[in-house]
Amino acid sequence: MKVLDNYRELMYASEPRAVALGNFDGIHLGHQALLHTMVRESGLQRLIPTVYTFKNHPGTVLVDRPNQVFPSKITPISLKIRIMEKMGVEMLFLDKFTKELMQMPPDIFARTILVDLLNAKLVVVGEDFRFGAKAKGDINMLKDLSVAHDFRLIVVPPVFDGNSKISSTQIRREIEKGNMEKVTRLLGRPFMMYNKVERGYGRGRTLGYPTANLILEEQQMVPAEGVYATCVRIDAKLYFGATSVGANPTFSAKKTTVETFIIDCDLMLYEREIELYFHKKIRDQITFQQVESLKKQIQQDVQVIKAYLQTKKTMIV
Known part of the structure; x- marks a missing residue:
């Protein structure tokens, strides 16, 4: 084109x-x-x-x-x-x-x-x-x-x-609420973000769940804070992902980030471009008093996400 x-x-x-x-x-x-x-x-x-x-x-x-x-x-x-x-x-x-x-x-x-x-x-x-x-x-x-x-x-x-005319304004509202299943229905595909991966603080790797931190474009729409079931495309291969959107309250962070633990993948992704497809919000952000509680929750999140995504047909751009 x-x-x-x-x-x-x-x-x-x-x-x-x-x-x-x-x-x-x-x-x-x-x-x-x-x-x-x-x-x-x-x-x-x-x-x-x-x-x-x-x-x-x-x-x-x-x-x-x-x-x-x-x-x-x-x-x-x-x-x-x-x-x-x-x-x-x-x-x-x-x-x-x-x-x-x-x-x-x-x-x-x-x-x-x-x-x-x-x-x-x-x-x-x-x-x-x-x-x-x-x-x-x-x-x-x-x-x-x-x-x-x-x-x-x-x-x-x-x-x-239904009775509502599909519009960009309506879709922005649903993204802001984290209603990604409805967003997928209105777009005809999952909401997608893509960019290079930047180096983060390494907290995920310390916990045993290394994350890919997506660089956010200026004026890029970001879903509501929470944890999402996502699919990640790296080169031509698709992986399941657990994506956290928000300021990481357990570690008192303030900057909004989009961090993804890519399930069954341990590639070094710094400076590499990835595509992130949002399928469903599975929970809100939670502040944990102990790191061990956070690790247990992430483990549960991964199991929930794998079970959910295995039932879905992935649509990619």
Whole structure:
């Protein structure tokens, strides 16, 4: 998949495209329905399947919100790229959201971005898609613009979980609660974190349960504090894992960490990249008065996790 992030790279690419528009954080089942539609229709019309999204949060350019905390990312850009490529997307354009874009009227956005820049012959969006200055552009306006600029428009309906529309906001709430089984259902796969392993304090090894401490990306979504049943991919091999998320209260630590004891694996993983798939929260964090009590609890956790994961079909990205 080709990943572009500046207009100059597109100036010489005149191929007609099918373009999906959106933020796509999480690439949940609703996003997947939209992307599958775009990829399928692009094949039927011989168009290049393309995604247009922003690499920065739109709120970062709002001068009246200098100290605002923006939503954590369910999927960092690197993971979006992996998932979209697997789905058949051939080009991803990561635009930078600027004041100029923020102030651009909807009709100018359609003409300059969709038509002139992307050469869109098909545009695919969700029902709640908004665009242009002050989000004045809606589906009805986009329908009118598609007629004026001669591109086809497909509006994909939302996907529901029971009576609730699946959304990135809903999924963030469930991750924050530690409801990982529900998160898996909404995403269509387990929530995943991946990065390099950093050196920790070595407490786990002293206890007989060495852990891989994951480096946390800026704005990376982290599940609620607790102990989780996880699967760990190292290179091409999968292992079961017992993952602790939190500040390690028994040792009076304050920094939130993501530490995984990889079951039946004693590889040296410092500076190596691992993938961590969260399946279920099995308990909250507990402060133990004695280290021996902690060791016994970890032993119980490992047995519970092995029994649980042996019944699950592991889905990986």
